[in-house]
Amino acid sequence: MGTVASKVAATIATNRFGLGAKPGEIIQAEKDPKKWLSKQLTPVTFNQELPSSNELLQKLSEYQAIRKQNKNNKVSEEEDKKANKTRQRFIQSSYRKVATDSFVQSINSDNSVAWRLLDFFSNHFSVTANGAVMTAIAATLEREAIADNLFNRFEDMLLAVSKHPAMLIYLNNERSFGPNSKLATKSNKMKRGVGLNENLAREILELHTLGVNGGYKQEDVIELAKGITGWSVANVSRDDAVGFKYRDWGKEPGARVLLGKKYKQKGIKQGEAMLKDLANHPNTAKYVCSKLVKHFISDKPNPQLVETLVKRWQKTGGNIKEVMLALIYSEQAWSAEQVKFKTPREFLQSSFRALNVKTVNFQQLFFTLNTFGQQPFQAGSPAGYSDEQQDWNGGNALMSKIDWTTLLANKVKANAETVMNNTLALSSSSNTYKAVVRAESRKQALVMLLMSPEFLRR
Amino acid sequence: MKRRQFIKTLGASASLVLMQTPTLAAVNKLTSKPKKVVWVILRGAMDSLHTIIPITDKSYPSLRPKLASTIANDILPLSADFALHPALKHMHGLYENKQLLPIVAVGSGYPQRSHFDGQDYLESGLPSMDHDTGWLGRALNEINNDTKALAVANSVPISMRDSEKVSTWYPARLKDADENIYEALMDLYQGDELLFSRLQEGLNTQQMAGSTNTKRKGKFVDLAKSCGKLMANDNGIDCAMLEVGGWDTHNNQSFRLNRQLNELDQGIAAIQAELGEYWQDTVVMVATEFGRTAKENGTGGTDHGTGSAMFIAGGAVQGGKVLGKWPGLAPEQLFKGRDLMPTTSTFSWIGAVLQQHWQLEPKNIANVFPDNPAYTTQLIR
Numbered sequence: 001m002g003t004v005a006s007k008v009a010a011t012i013a014t015n016r017f018g019l020g021a022k023p024g025e026i027i028q029a030e031k032d033p034k035k036w037l038s039k040q041l042t043p044v045t046f047n048q049e050l051p052s053s054n055e056l057l058q059k060l061s062e063y064q065a066i067r068k069q070n071k072n073n074k075v076s077e078e079e080d081k082k083a084n085k086t087r088q089r090f091i092q093s094s095y096r097k098v099a100t101d102s103f104v105q106s107i108n109s110d111n112s113v114a115w116r117l118l119d120f121f122s123n124h125f126s127v128t129a130n131g132a133v134m135t136a137i138a139a140t141l142e143r144e145a146i147a148d149n150l151f152n153r154f155e156d157m158l159l160a161v162s163k164h165p166a167m168l169i170y171l172n173n174e175r176s177f178g179p180n181s182k183l184a185t186k187s188n189k190m191k192r193g194v195g196l197n198e199n200l201a202r203e204i205l206e207l208h209t210l211g212v213n214g215g216y217k218q219e220d221v222i223e224l225a226k227g228i229t230g231w232s233v234a235n236v237s238r239d240d241a242v243g244f245k246y247r248d249w250g251k252e253p254g255a256r257v258l259l260g261k262k263y264k265q266k267g268i269k270q271g272e273a274m275l276k277d278l279a280n281h282p283n284t285a286k287y288v289c290s291k292l293v294k295h296f297i298s299d300k301p302n303p304q305l306v307e308t309l310v311k312r313w314q315k316t317g318g319n320i321k322e323v324m325l326a327l328i329y330s331e332q333a334w335s336a337e338q339v340k341f342k343t344p345r346e347f348l349q350s351s352f353r354a355l356n357v358k359t360v361n362f363q364q365l366f367f368t369l370n371t372f373g374q375q376p377f378q379a380g381s382p383a384g385y386s387d388e389q390q391d392w393n394g395g396n397a398l399m400s401k402i403d404w405t406t407l408l409a410n411k412v413k414a415n416a417e418t419v420m421n422n423t424l425a426l427s428s429s430s431n432t433y434k435a436v437v438r439a440e441s442r443k444q445a446l447v448m449l450l451m452s453p454e455f456l457r458r
Numbered sequence: 459m460k461r462r463q464f465i466k467t468l469g470a471s472a473s474l475v476l477m478q479t480p481t482l483a484a485v486n487k488l489t490s491k492p493k494k495v496v497w498v499i500l501r502g503a504m505d506s507l508h509t510i511i512p513i514t515d516k517s518y519p520s521l522r523p524k525l526a527s528t529i530a531n532d533i534l535p536l537s538a539d540f541a542l543h544p545a546l547k548h549m550h551g552l553y554e555n556k557q558l559l560p561i562v563a564v565g566s567g568y569p570q571r572s573h574f575d576g577q578d579y580l581e582s583g584l585p586s587m588d589h590d591t592g593w594l595g596r597a598l599n600e601i602n603n604d605t606k607a608l609a610v611a612n613s614v615p616i617s618m619r620d621s622e623k624v625s626t627w628y629p630a631r632l633k634d635a636d637e638n639i640y641e642a643l644m645d646l647y648q649g650d651e652l653l654f655s656r657l658q659e660g661l662n663t664q665q666m667a668g669s670t671n672t673k674r675k676g677k678f679v680d681l682a683k684s685c686g687k688l689m690a691n692d693n694g695i696d697c698a699m700l701e702v703g704g705w706d707t708h709n710n711q712s713f714r715l716n717r718q719l720n721e722l723d724q725g726i727a728a729i730q731a732e733l734g735e736y737w738q739d740t741v742v743m744v745a746t747e748f749g750r751t752a753k754e755n756g757t758g759g760t761d762h763g764t765g766s767a768m769f770i771a772g773g774a775v776q777g778g779k780v781l782g783k784w785p786g787l788a789p790e791q792l793f794k795g796r797d798l799m800p801t802t803s804t805f806s807w808i809g810a811v812l813q814q815h816w817q818l819e820p821k822n823i824a825n826v827f828p829d830n831p832a833y834t835t836q837l838i839r
């Protein structure tokens with residue numbers, strides 16, 4: 001048995017840094033909470049049997065071909081409808097399976113800190129499952145571009161994300177071509193619809209790197225947009241390829257000036273050089289570190305703590321693992337006061353972990369997260385879901401949680417007092433302790449625990 | 459026992475004084491029908507030039523050769539210089555009945571092109587951003603009656619923050635918990651001010667919503683319908699806020715805006731239908747965070763711009779004309795050579811509605827919009 005202090009620290013470790021304690025985790029953590037956390041900075045793993053974005057794009061293209069064939073062969077409307085239904089079902093089920101896998105892995109994980117970090121960056125680089133193609137592939141972005149780079153440099157992650165088909169299609173860069181590119185000069189611009197689209201470039205500057213007050217101007221947006229023209233996605237049937245495709249004939253020629261620096265590189269190298277500089281810009285360090293502290297510790301981040309992370313960032317070339325270690329080993333991150341309200345997803349994750357629920361089917365998961373307003377890959381804007389208390393703590397949101405928790409408590413068999421010891425340990429207030437042990441039924445006791453002020457926060 | 463009865467019982471019990479914040483009794487004192495306000499925010503920067511079409515501006519067709527051609531044959535005439543997008547059929551009818559004021563070339567004063575900042579700015583209405591207070595919240599604090607306000611959302615949006623009169627409502631999908639659970643949680647939250655007040659608020663709003671617990675679809679039309687239902691009585695909800703996303707049309711704009719505008723149009727029609735006779739005393743204000751580029755881009759869409767448009771609709775409105783000053787779309791008339799120039803302030807128009815419809819004084823408006831005095835144009839009947 002550890003001391004009172006180490007038990008309190010273990011509760012903070014599992015709750016504030018991880019996704020809430022599974023049974024037994026507090027005992028593991030209390031020996032050395034910081035070391036226990038730092039060991040969790042290891043890659044996350046997924047169900048490898050689920051399709052990749054390339055496989056999904058390939059399959060979508062096959063469905064497209066079938067539809068074309070149907071049209072050419074003038075098949076009956078009924079038959080065509082049937083084919084379309086199969087396609088729709090495939091799209092929906094791919095999205096749900098892939099998104100549900102992340103969630104299920106996270107509730108069973110022994111390195112839930114890494115999963116928190118994945119969720120953080122997945123939301124930082126938010127894409128929305130909207131329309132056929134995006135619905136099919138949105139959920140693959142975090143698996144293919146973010147997870148692999150979770151403990152690398154931010155630069156690596158930014159480049160991987162910016163080249164992923166989901167991001168390119170979501171922010172319309174796959175058809176953004178230079179007004180003076182080979183394509184534009186060869187053909188009739190208007191007819192072929194050749195031109196620049198600023199969307200991805202703007203969000204890279206505003207949301208992915210420098211932040212909205214990061215000191216860039218409209219001219220910088222246009223320059224970056226031109227720098228990444230031709231960053232496109234292969235058309236499976238026409239290009240005989242799948243996934244990211246750089247189209248040199250769509251690239252705007254010439255040197256670019258971004259944030260006062262000149263980029264003379266040619267081809268794909270120009271955009272890459274721009275993104276690398278953006279990833280390593282001091283304002284990016286400040287912006288991302290501040291978001292991290294906000295995510296893990298408090299809606300009002302302690303400037304000193306942010307500074308500690310920024311320093312480590314700059315020292316290590318934006319190495320995310322090092323930055324996380326700086327956070328874990330900062331004393332300011334360990335205050336016993338809980339000031340962070342869980343998002344709906346985190347509330348669900350920690351509830352399932354606390355109750356040792358190991359599987360969730362997608363119907364349940366999507367229904368619940370939809371009710372709470374945080375369905376996977378449905379943020380609806382590239383800014384992602386809010387990470388702040390006031391966006392999740394409305395009266396209506398609380399009522400939904402109570403109703404959901406009551407349903408859950410009906411289904412699981414668990415001793416609320418044991419669950420309380422396993423999750424809040426000595427950190428439960430006397431109010432919560434009393435509410436749990438004096439509840440009129442086992443079911444009510446569980447609801448009291450999961451809806452307690454301590455469990456709703458971290 | 460149903461939740462409604464449960465709350466009534468609670469209200470009657472002396473030990474639970476805490477349940478009494480929004481009393482239903484007080485509202486009945488109102489002698490005349492309350493003046494209702496609905497605030498609709500379109501998130502994603504609606505392209506005003508594709509919505510209210512400047513038919514006599516010579517630059518328009520050349521700036522948007524593809525976009526203009528998709529609707530040219532079906533636009534709905536407004537004034538000599540403007541027409542509405544074909545999808546806005548119901549709103550066009552309102553215009554003809556003098557219940558709609560389209561306002562062109564408006565802006566909140568937000569100088570950049572970030573959606574999220576732009577929305578926060580539009581919702582807050584202050585010269586420097588404060589996420590804890592919104593213009594509608596402050597306006598509610600300026601009126602001396604029992605008006606209650608409802609955000610159709612899971613949490614209070616910035617527009618309505620800083621007022622005790624506001625609660626949230628969103629259609630429920632889950633079966634209600636047992637009443638003893640709520641009671642026990644009320645006890646548990648005694649030491650936690652935030653959760654305590656949120657639970658109170660949740661219980662009260664559910665009670666007000668009563669049978670309006672329609673199945674949640676999340677579609678604007680359904681939300682607007684429920685919103686209208688909730689407001690169609692004298693029980694005190696005289697102000698509501700709705701939001702519609704999906705306006706960020708960087709590509710394929712013609713198809714997407716057609717869908718969006720159709721949804722908006724049906725939503726306004728639904729509010730009107732549900733409000734019934736209350737529509738006569740209602741003003742609906744519709745605005746978006748900023749405009750889009752005057753010129754279409756390379757992928758059949760438009761990028762982030764500045765000047766946009768807004769709508770003021772309702773039975774209480776003195777409508778039937780297009781307001782605002784048209785700056786023109788010639789290259790030298792554009793803001794920074796690329797956007798529609800905003801010539802009037804969104805906030806001053808909203809201020810004018812608040813002043814005339816809610817009878818607020820200029821000193822009240824100064825507390826709501828410190829930098830933007832209300833226009834004096836008569837907007838309300």
